[in-house]
Amino acid sequence: MTRQKVCGHVARVRRVGRIVFIVLRTFEGVVQLTAKRGVVPDDVWRNASNLGAEYFICVEGKPAERQVARVGPEIIPGKIEVLAESKPTPIDLTGKVEAEFPTRIKYRYLDIRRPEVKAIFNIRSSLSKHTREFLYNEGFVELHFPIIIASATEGGAELFPVKYFDRQAYLAQSAQLYKQSAVAAFGKVFTIGPSFRAEKSRTRKHLTEFWQIDVEQALVSKEDLMDLQFRLVKHVYEKVAEENESDLEILGVSLEPPKSYEKIGYEEALNILRRKGFQVEWGMDFGSDEEKALCSEFEDPFFITEFPASQTAFYYMVSREDPRYAHRIDMMGGGEYGVEWSSGGLREHDPRRLRERMREQGLRPESFGWYLEMFDYGVPPHGGFGMGVERLLLTMLHLSKIHEAALYPRTPDILVP
Numbered sequence: 001m002t003r004q005k006v007c008g009h010v011a012r013v014r015r016v017g018r019i020v021f022i023v024l025r026t027f028e029g030v031v032q033l034t035a036k037r038g039v040v041p042d043d044v045w046r047n048a049s050n051l052g053a054e055y056f057i058c059v060e061g062k063p064a065e066r067q068v069a070r071v072g073p074e075i076i077p078g079k080i081e082v083l084a085e086s087k088p089t090p091i092d093l094t095g096k097v098e099a100e101f102p103t104r105i106k107y108r109y110l111d112i113r114r115p116e117v118k119a120i121f122n123i124r125s126s127l128s129k130h131t132r133e134f135l136y137n138e139g140f141v142e143l144h145f146p147i148i149i150a151s152a153t154e155g156g157a158e159l160f161p162v163k164y165f166d167r168q169a170y171l172a173q174s175a176q177l178y179k180q181s182a183v184a185a186f187g188k189v190f191t192i193g194p195s196f197r198a199e200k201s202r203t204r205k206h207l208t209e210f211w212q213i214d215v216e217q218a219l220v221s222k223e224d225l226m227d228l229q230f231r232l233v234k235h236v237y238e239k240v241a242e243e244n245e246s247d248l249e250i251l252g253v254s255l256e257p258p259k260s261y262e263k264i265g266y267e268e269a270l271n272i273l274r275r276k277g278f279q280v281e282w283g284m285d286f287g288s289d290e291e292k293a294l295c296s297e298f299e300d301p302f303f304i305t306e307f308p309a310s311q312t313a314f315y316y317m318v319s320r321e322d323p324r325y326a327h328r329i330d331m332m333g334g335g336e337y338g339v340e341w342s343s344g345g346l347r348e349h350d351p352r353r354l355r356e357r358m359r360e361q362g363l364r365p366e367s368f369g370w371y372l373e374m375f376d377y378g379v380p381p382h383g384g385f386g387m388g389v390e391r392l393l394l395t396m397l398h399l400s401k402i403h404e405a406a407l408y409p410r411t412p413d414i415l416v417p
């Protein structure tokens with residue numbers, strides 16, 4: 001039988017009489033090494049007996065004739081080489097003893113070796129790949145926008161300041177203003193990039209650093225935007241279900257791609273909440289409790305359309321028919337794990353109205369110099385959306401909190417590692 005070479009971390013070593021069983025976590029999966037005294041060379045047996053958890057080893061051997069191991073393919077080692085030793089780990093990586101979340105984060109570089117954590121990030125990788133694939137097929141151009149910027153895009157209070165030589169700069173809250181500028185040149189643009197919000201929110205769905213799938217398109221309608229987002233999410237769900245079967249199995253998630261979507265107006269959302277006993281008034285935005293209650297009413301994703309203008313950022317277009325409303329659309333994941341996945345809508349491209357909206361919201365038009373000037377130069381009507389990558393994963397993978405979807409989560413309390 002052909003000799004094989006496998007490398008990986010020792011997950012477990014168990015000695016039963018003359019046999020040493022080693023579970024090896026390779027980068028791709030799990031294999032079992034079975035070293036029986038008298039069957040494998042003496043030095044291999046000795047080496048096998050002395051291995052510790054998280055040693056990184058390379059093994060040459062042949063597949064066992066009778067594959068009895070339940071963890072994965074079984075190999076009889078002919079040579080074991082230790083490439084890196086390990087001290088006893090401060091957290092258990094076998095899944096037997098679950099460490100508290102702060103401890104897991106303290107040792108995140110070890111935590112991410114656990115198969116159930118790796119599965120989340122294999123799926124996150126698929127999500128990026130298939131989002132790109134979908135948007136490229138739809139004719140979108142992928143661009144990269146600045147992260148260090150000079151002014152607020154989503155309201156002034158949530159900015160992380162950065163010292164930029166002798167000037168004040170900020171970390172981007174979103175790619176909003178830049179994606180709007182690019183749409184006039186390219187027609188259909190997107191980016192997948194980080195956003196930073198200095199919000200002291202300690203909830204299951206807030207991070208201070210998160211990633212958005214930011215999309216913007218010229219000459220688009222609200223219907224087009226909802227349809228595009230639904231097809232994007234459906235494509236990602238379908239591809240993940242197809243290509244990440246073993247990851248989903250590790251996580252115990254059976255992924256059902258959404259079949260259809262519903263849309264409700266803001267007023268209808270208020271009525272649902274009132275029926276559920278919430279005291280809600282016209283003009284309010286929905287908090288976490290309201291959001292949870294709304295999501296539990298739907299199985300599939302749904303959209304809430306037409307929000308009060310006072311609750312929408314200045315760049316959204318206010319309805320010409322009824323200026324109490326703005327053309328903002330939020331996409332929500334349905335069900336128990338549902339949250340707001342995206343915000344988006346049609347944008348204001350009339351600089352005069354934009355200035356008014358900024359003033360209404362207490363912003364100084366002077367600090368949006370280039371952005372406002374841009375609209376004097378033939379920017380076509382356009383719209384788009386920003387979808388939170390971690391939020392989508394939260395719902396898709398039934399995660400207990402958003403932090404699980406970030407390799408190294410950033411919150412008001414977590415900055416290290």
Ligand code: AMO
Nearest residue numbers: 174176206207210341342343344384385386388391
């Ligand atoms: P918004 O601020 O609603 O809109 O953000 C868009 C989406 O990003 C995700 N998100 C977050 N995820 C984790 N932690 C946070 N603190 C957080 N804040 C937002 C959510 C949300 O729906 N420029 C607009 C988008 C647009 O109109 O194109 C924007 O940033 O999933």
